[in-house]
Amino acid sequence: MKYACIHGHFYQPPRENPWTGEIERQPSAGDDHDWNARISRECYRPNGEARIVGADNILLRTANNYSWMSFNFGPTLLNWMETHEDWTYRRILKADHESRGRLNGHGNAIAQAYNHMIMPLANARDRETQVRWGVGDFISRFGRVPESLWLPECAVSDEVMSLLARHRFKYVILSPEQAATVISPEGKRLEVRSGDLDARRPYLWESPDGSGSITVFFYDMRLSQDAAFSHLMSNAPAAAERFDRVYAEGEDGLVSLASDGETYGHHQKFAEMGLAYLLTESFKARGISVVNYGWYLSRHKADWRVELAQGAKGLGTSWSCSHGVLRWIEDCGCGSDGRPMAWKKPLRDAFDFLRDTLAAAYEKEAGDLFKDPWEARNDYIRVLRGGKAGQRDFFARHLRRKTWATDAAIKDRALLLLEMQKYAMFMYTSCGWFFQDITGLEASQNIKYARRALELSHQACGLDVSSPFNARLDAAFSAAGVSRPAA
Numbered sequence: 408m409k410y411a412c413i414h415g416h417f418y419q420p421p422r423e424n425p426w427t428g429e430i431e432r433q434p435s436a437g438d439d440h441d442w443n444a445r446i447s448r449e450c451y452r453p454n455g456e457a458r459i460v461g462a463d464n465i466l467l468r469t470a471n472n473y474s475w476m477s478f479n480f481g482p483t484l485l486n487w488m489e490t491h492e493d494w495t496y497r498r499i500l501k502a503d504h505e506s507r508g509r510l511n512g513h514g515n516a517i518a519q520a521y522n523h524m525i526m527p528l529a530n531a532r533d534r535e536t537q538v539r540w541g542v543g544d545f546i547s548r549f550g551r552v553p554e555s556l557w558l559p560e561c562a563v564s565d566e567v568m569s570l571l572a573r574h575r576f577k578y579v580i581l582s583p584e585q586a587a588t589v590i591s592p593e594g595k596r597l598e599v600r601s602g603d604l605d606a607r608r609p610y611l612w613e614s615p616d617g618s619g620s621i622t623v624f625f626y627d628m629r630l631s632q633d634a635a636f637s638h639l640m641s642n643a644p645a646a647a648e649r650f651d652r653v654y655a656e657g658e659d660g661l662v663s664l665a666s667d668g669e670t671y672g673h674h675q676k677f678a679e680m681g682l683a684y685l686l687t688e689s690f691k692a693r694g695i696s697v698v699n700y701g702w703y704l705s706r707h708k709a710d711w712r713v714e715l716a717q718g719a720k721g722l723g724t725s726w727s728c729s730h731g732v733l734r735w736i737e738d739c740g741c742g743s744d745g746r747p748m749a750w751k752k753p754l755r756d757a758f759d760f761l762r763d764t765l766a767a768a769y770e771k772e773a774g775d776l777f778k779d780p781w782e783a784r785n786d787y788i789r790v791l792r793g794g795k796a797g798q799r800d801f802f803a804r805h806l807r808r809k810t811w812a813t814d815a816a817i818k819d820r821a822l823l824l825l826e827m828q829k830y831a832m833f834m835y836t837s838c839g840w841f842f843q844d845i846t847g848l849e850a851s852q853n854i855k856y857a858r859r860a861l862e863l864s865h866q867a868c869g870l871d872v873s874s875p876f877n878a879r880l881d882a883a884f885s886a887a888g889v890s891r892p893a894a
């Protein structure tokens with residue numbers, strides 16, 4: 408049997424002003440108010456009702472692409488959609504529901520680490536919260552437990568894999584280039600070079616310390632690259648034929664493709680139409696069944712194992728930096744276009760300084776209020792998603808004294824501390840290091856989050872570390888050859 412799965416990672420960095428909660432007009436988005444609005448118009452909305460046309464461009468019908476593909480949406484993007492793009496938001500929820508009906512309860516949606524941090528570079532505490540918030544957010548929307556968690560930039564290390572195994576996710580999606588060795592059921596070890604493994608089967612990853620395991624699905628690298636960079640969807644029958652050729656190379660199985668969801672309509676105009684045709688017509692014409700990873704795994708357990716590459720400096724690997732995860736720490740050359748990016752390291756250092764300083768302050772202050780301040784932070788998603796009822800429930804669970812649940816001053820202080828922690832994580836949104844300039848939208852946004860966290864630490868703890876923070880930030884700006892904008 409031939410099975411196909413197309414995964415779309417739909418994501419935009421959070422763009423809201425942390426003081427107002429609103430997105431300011433972004434002139435670079437053109438006629439649209441901001442980039443979220445623009446990409447919704449070009450991609451998220453059209454994929455919810457993609458046109459399928461016949462000869463002479465006559466509209467035959469439409470398809471909700473999300474019903475036919477594996478997908479994840481960034482939680483912070485869904486927050487925005489819920490209020491600004493209601494129709495699309497409901498199409499996404501409906502698609503997950505429909506796919507569960509079609510695929511024996513296995514829905515197309517998977518969760519994402521909450522605000523798109525590079526997980527191998529985060530500390531253990533932040534990683535844990537990112538997973539807990541990602542899962543809590545998912546359950547609040549889709550009404551079920553996610554089977555998988557999308558790792559931002561596919562960034563992974565053995566420690567991150569152990570964390571996913573501990574949280575009992577069933578599988579994770581990675582690039583074949585992230586594998587180091589595969590091991591056959593008979594125990595034969597094969598070294599993987601440049602991703603040359605058989606991606607039609609799932610692999611079992613076992614924690615080196617024996618504490619757990621999780622299945623890995625590797626996407627097909629050539630197909631994924633052609634979807635992202637070579638307009639694979641401009642000709643759906645030809646794309647299906649490309650899939651067919653992969654089955655022909657050996658035994659049947661699952662051939663999957665993963666890319667940014669924005670490929671379909673934003674990066675490539677009309678690609679959502681090609682995708683719709685492929686998913687609902689061209690695959691069928693070749694006897695290829697469209698499924699998702701969760702369904703496939705429920706019928707085909709991994710009998711091969713995999714060990715993952717360690718990446719440069721042993722920090723882990725990703726799908727968009729050939730060195731591993733260096734792109735988010737230093738000038739590794741990726742994405743540079745020959746321009747020096749020496750600001751990356753000092754910017755991360757400034758945030759690490761802030762994170763650690765605020766963690767100590769939080770532990771002290773929130774430790775007086777909560778039974779366990781870090782468990783309270785992990786569970787704060789209940790407040791972020793649960794409205795008034797969620798807040799009541801949260802305080803009932805975590806405050807040290809029952810009587811404090813009616814004490815407005817105590818609760819306000821607790822919320823300030825938790826918001827401080829939220830922004831101390833938001834400042835690590837990966838996009839801040841992805842691009843060339845420290846003065847770009849994404850890095851500036853991370854700096855705003857840091858400033859908001861700093862301000863909240865002053866309000867909640869009477870702390871003022873703006874001078875040492877600014878000194879570190881100055882180092883980052885001067886490394887980029889520009890002066891730091893006034894706070």
Ligand SMILES: [Zn+2]
Nearest residue numbers: 728730739741
């Ligand atoms: Zn790199």
